[in-house]
Amino acid sequence: MAIQLKSEASKGMALSAPATLYVGLLVAVPLGILIVYSFWTQSYVDIDRTLTWANYIEAFQDPLVRHLIVRTIIIAGLVTIATVVLAYPIAYFIAFRTKKQTLWLLLITIPFWSSYLLRVFSWKLILGFNGVLNSALMTIGIINEPLTFLLYNEIAVVLTLAHAWAPFAILPIYVSLQKIDRSLHEAATDLGCNMYQAFIRVTLPLTVPGIIAASLIIFIPTVGDYVTPALVGGSEGKMIANLIQVQFGAANNWPMGATLSLLSMLSVGFVAMLAVFTMNTAGRRIR
Amino acid sequence: MMENRSDKKIIEITGVTKRFGSFVAVCDLNLDLYQGEFFSLLGPSGCGKTTALRIIAGFQDPDKGEIVIDGKSMRDVSANKRPTNMVFQSYAIFPHLNVGNNVAFGLRKSGISRSEIDDRVSEALEMVELDGLEKRSAEELSGGQRQRVALARALVLRPKVLLLDEPLSALDKKLRETMQLELRRLQRSIGITFVMVTHDQYEAMTMSDRIGVMFDGKLEQIDRPEDLYARPCSKDVASFIGGMNFLPASLKEESGNVLDISTPGFGDMRIEINSNVSKHGPKLLTGIRPEQLEISAKKPSDYDAMAQGKVVDVAFYGESIHYFVGLDGIDEPITVAVPNYFHTMDYQRGDTVWLGVQNASVIDLGEIPDNMKD
Ligand SMILES: Nc1ncnc2c1ncn2[C@@H]1O[C@H](COP(=O)(O)OP(=O)(O)O)[C@@H](O)[C@H]1O
Ligand SMILES: [Mg+2]
Numbered sequence: 039m040a041i042q043l044k045s046e047a048s049k050g051m052a053l054s055a056p057a058t059l060y061v062g063l064l065v066a067v068p069l070g071i072l073i074v075y076s077f078w079t080q081s082y083v084d085i086d087r088t089l090t091w092a093n094y095i096e097a098f099q100d101p102l103v104r105h106l107i108v109r110t111i112i113i114a115g116l117v118t119i120a121t122v123v124l125a126y127p128i129a130y131f132i133a134f135r136t137k138k139q140t141l142w143l144l145l146i147t148i149p150f151w152s153s154y155l156l157r158v159f160s161w162k163l164i165l166g167f168n169g170v171l172n173s174a175l176m177t178i179g180i181i182n183e184p185l186t187f188l189l190y191n192e193i194a195v196v197l198t199l200a201h202a203w204a205p206f207a208i209l210p211i212y213v214s215l216q217k218i219d220r221s222l223h224e225a226a227t228d229l230g231c232n233m234y235q236a237f238i239r240v241t242l243p244l245t246v247p248g249i250i251a252a253s254l255i256i257f258i259p260t261v262g263d264y265v266t267p268a269l270v271g272g273s274e275g276k277m278i279a280n281l282i283q284v285q286f287g288a289a290n291n292w293p294m295g296a297t298l299s300l301l302s303m304l305s306v307g308f309v310a311m312l313a314v315f316t317m318n319t320a321g322r323r324i325r
Numbered sequence: 326m327m328e329n330r331s332d333k334k335i336i337e338i339t340g341v342t343k344r345f346g347s348f349v350a351v352c353d354l355n356l357d358l359y360q361g362e363f364f365s366l367l368g369p370s371g372c373g374k375t376t377a378l379r380i381i382a383g384f385q386d387p388d389k390g391e392i393v394i395d396g397k398s399m400r401d402v403s404a405n406k407r408p409t410n411m412v413f414q415s416y417a418i419f420p421h422l423n424v425g426n427n428v429a430f431g432l433r434k435s436g437i438s439r440s441e442i443d444d445r446v447s448e449a450l451e452m453v454e455l456d457g458l459e460k461r462s463a464e465e466l467s468g469g470q471r472q473r474v475a476l477a478r479a480l481v482l483r484p485k486v487l488l489l490d491e492p493l494s495a496l497d498k499k500l501r502e503t504m505q506l507e508l509r510r511l512q513r514s515i516g517i518t519f520v521m522v523t524h525d526q527y528e529a530m531t532m533s534d535r536i537g538v539m540f541d542g543k544l545e546q547i548d549r550p551e552d553l554y555a556r557p558c559s560k561d562v563a564s565f566i567g568g569m570n571f572l573p574a575s576l577k578e579e580s581g582n583v584l585d586i587s588t589p590g591f592g593d594m595r596i597e598i599n600s601n602v603s604k605h606g607p608k609l610l611t612g613i614r615p616e617q618l619e620i621s622a623k624k625p626s627d628y629d630a631m632a633q634g635k636v637v638d639v640a641f642y643g644e645s646i647h648y649f650v651g652l653d654g655i656d657e658p659i660t661v662a663v664p665n666y667f668h669t670m671d672y673q674r675g676d677t678v679w680l681g682v683q684n685a686s687v688i689d690l691g692e693i694p695d696n697m698k699d
Contacts, residue, residue: 224384225417227405229431229482239430243421325426325433 075296085293093297103281107302110277111309113192113267114260118253120200125207125252126245132208133215143212146205154202158269161198165189165270190272198266203259207252214248215241239324246321250314257313261306278302333360335485335518336381341390343376350376352542354390358486363512363519365529368539369565374522375414377539378488381520383407395485410479414490416471418463418478424450425459427474431482449481452511469500476508480515489521493528505531526566530554538562546601558601560610560694568615570659573693576609584689586611589654591630595684602691610690610697615662617686620648620672621679628681634659636676646670650680 077089097103132142149157164170165188172184188194218241226236264279271277278298285295336358343351350373358364366374379385381392383404392399394408410431419427428449432442450456453473466474472492479487492508493501509532512519523529529536530550537547538561546558557563560571574586574594582598586609596611619625624633637658638649645665649658659680663671672678 219415219417221413221415221417222419224404225411225413225419226430227384227403228382228409228411229478230405230434232403232405240419240421321421325422325429 072296072299075293076300078293080291080293083290093294094301097294097297097301103278103298103301106276106278106281107305109192110261110279110302111305113195113275113277114257114306115309116192116196117199117203117260118257120196121203121207121256122211122249122252124200125204126211126249128204129208129211129215129248133212143209146208149202150205155265157202158198158266161194161201162189162270165194165197189270191274192271194270194272195267195275195277198270199256199260199263202266203256206255210251210255211245211248214245214251218244243321243324246317250317253313253317254310257310258306261302331360334358335360335395336520337391337393338381339391339393341377341380341387341392343373343380343385343387349542351380351387354544356537356544356547358518358520361516361518362534363509363521363532365521365523365533365536366539367523367526367529367536367565370524372539373542374524374539375490378411378490378520378522381486382409382411382488408485409488410482410484410486411488412472412475412479412490412492414492414494416475416495418466418471418474420463422463423459424455424461424463424466424474427463428459428478428481430478445481446477449477452480452515453477468496469504472496472504476511480517484517486518486520489519491523492521494523494525501528508532530566538565540565548601552601554614556599556601556688557612557690558599558603560612560690560697563612563688563690568660568662569612569688570615570618571657571690571697572611572613572655572687573697574609574611576605576607579605584609588630590632590634590652590659591680591682592632594630594687596687596689597685599689599691602689604692605689606692608693610693612688612690613659613682613686614688615647615660616645616664617682618659618661619681620650620661620663621681622672622676624679625681629684630682630687632680634678634680636672636674636678639670639672639674641670648672648678650678652680 076093077091079086079088079090079092128146132139136142162169166172167184167186167189169189171188172181175181176184222240222244223236226240231239261277262279264277264283267275267277267280279302282295282298282302285291285298334357336356338354338356341351341354342349354377366377368374376385380387383399383402399407419430422430425446428446429442432445446459447456450458453476455470455473455477458470463474472495476492493504496504505528521529521532533550535547535549536553538545538553540561546553546562548556553562554567557566563569564571572588572590574588576584576586577593578585583595584598584605585593585595587593588611598605619628625631632652634650634652636648637651640647640649643665645662648661648663650661651658661680
């Protein structure tokens with residue numbers, strides 16, 4: 039028995055070894071390098087390899103960094119909320135209101151058939167000064183001159199990313215809806231709930247795991263996104279990743295870039311954990 | 326049997342029909358249920374029992390017909406407003422709520438104070454013998470406990486009618502038998518009308534005041550269990566409830582409420598007309614319950630009719646032994662059930678035996694169905 043257990047354990051280890059190796063090489067090692075870099079400093083073209091907190095102190099004292107991290111978290115939070123709120127009804131429709139589920143799941147992946155950059159650019163075309171939206175609104179006479187608040191701000195970033203991430207939110211929510219036993223909804227009705235109450239008291243709390251999964255999948259990559267803010271965000275829509283990109287690029291200050299990356303990782307981790315905890319607690323309080 | 330129903334009609338179902346596409350799931354259902362009775366809808370799987378129950382609950386609208394509960398038409402009353410509650414076949418326990426919150430689910434609406442909810446929940450849990458388990462999570466419950474929670478959750482709302490869809494089918498045999506008696510006792514003590522759907526004839530018979538037997542969407546017979554057993558209205562009902570030997574017969578004379586018939590095997594008999602049967606003809610079908618036949622090695626003297634045959638098979642059931650006896654002129658062997666009095670199996674395969682039966686044990690099942698005519 040013990041021998042068998044041991045061999046099963048080693049079998050398990052052997053089976054997971056490639057994945058472990060892969061994760062080790064591609065996550066742990068780069069992260070280690072990042073941490074080490076963050077304690078070095080840049081002196082002109084060379085890197086000073088004495089370990090120091092200097093970068094961290096500088097980052098904490100710089101109001102721009104603080105401002106960007108807070109704004110990043112707010113924008114990412116807005117993107118997450120917007121995406122989940124938009125995705126939920128779609129997932130609900132696919133799970134409960136149609137028999138052609140495979141077709142609909144295929145349809146929602148269609149945006150992926152074109153490149154991410156193209157999608158961001160097309161939003162630029164839609165929201166721009168002479169864009170589709172403004173021209174349309176002016177043609178039908180709702181406005182006289184182009185709206186300027188559409189592009190180059192947070193709204194544009196939120197809109198573009200909510201669209202880009204939608205399938206990532208729809209899928210986990212769809213899966214969690216799909217798992218719900220239909221008779222639970224009927225039981226709620228039988229016990230006196232109307233459709234809305236049955237949704238709030240039974241369906242919604244049972245999809246909290248799906249909502250959490252969707253939120254994390256969207257929130258975390260949004261924080262790290264620098265293409266969308268660079269293209270449609272203007273100066274108001276700049277996020278921490280843009281600053282990090284500058285450190286690794288034009289500013290040529292890799293240690294500071296590493297420091298900012300780690301700081302944004304830590305704050306994201308903290309906010310994400312807080313959000314998961316809040317959602318879980320909220321889900322459990324519904325009775 | 327003691328009856329605890331009153332004469333007050335609590336549900337009146339008239340002409341209810343439900344189609345799914347061209348398939349008729351429930352066909353012209355007419356049924357009155359009385360205050361305080363335990364009624365079972367019995368039938369093979371797929372015959373439309375659940376559909377009928379769901380129409381009463383309001384989860385499905387009938388295509389035709391009307392349902393009146395406690396004098397009020399349910400035509401425009403949605404499921405969440407009906408004075409019925411349901412115990413679902415899967416129990417439908419909310420997995421995200423603990424036992425107490427599951428039971429309290431229907432009580433959490435304006436007008437009921439927190440302390441009243443708590444009181445009623447613990448009272449309901451006591452009723453199903455789960456007192457003190459309020460904090461237990463739904464996922465930690467056994468099958469029997471889930472069933473009790475479902476029951477408490479429905480009964481705590483004090484419905485006029487409790488609907489139960491195969492409430493015991495998910496339990497193992499032993500627990501099922503305990504729960505049959507317990508459910509019956511509970512129903513008697515609270516006096517709420519129970520309407521139970523089941524495909525298990527024994528369950529229906531042990532628990533119900535009355536049983537409605539359903540085939541292919543149609544209600545064939547509504548009767549008390551003992552009447553259903555003694556006077557089934559058709560071959561279908563007769564074979565669905567209990568064991569039955571079918572014996573074709575020819576009608577010689579009909580006088581008053583007796584029939585003089587002649588059967589292959591048992592010869593001439595004089596039997597009583599079955600009032601539940603609608604049609605008689607020259608060719609009749611009769612039935613004899615296996616436990617009402619006598620089997621012996623010597624020709625018995627005190628029976629109205631006798632036949633000699635050969636034992637073709639023996640089946641041991643523990644509390645009884647079934648002998649299958651082939652008779653000349655009858656295709657199917659006759660089944661005889663003998664109580665296992667002395668732990669002995671008196672006859673073996675191949676033995677020649679005599680069968681005896683009293684006229685009173687032979688059930689008139691009316692004109693022979695088309696598929697049995699030769
Ligand atoms: N929603 C539905 N759509 C189509 N057919 C259905 C539906 N519900 C039930 N049926 C059909 O109606 C028949 C009766 O079903 P049901 O009432 O569940 O039977 P029972 O409970 O007696 O086993 C079955 O043949 C079933 O396939
Ligand atoms: Mg059923």
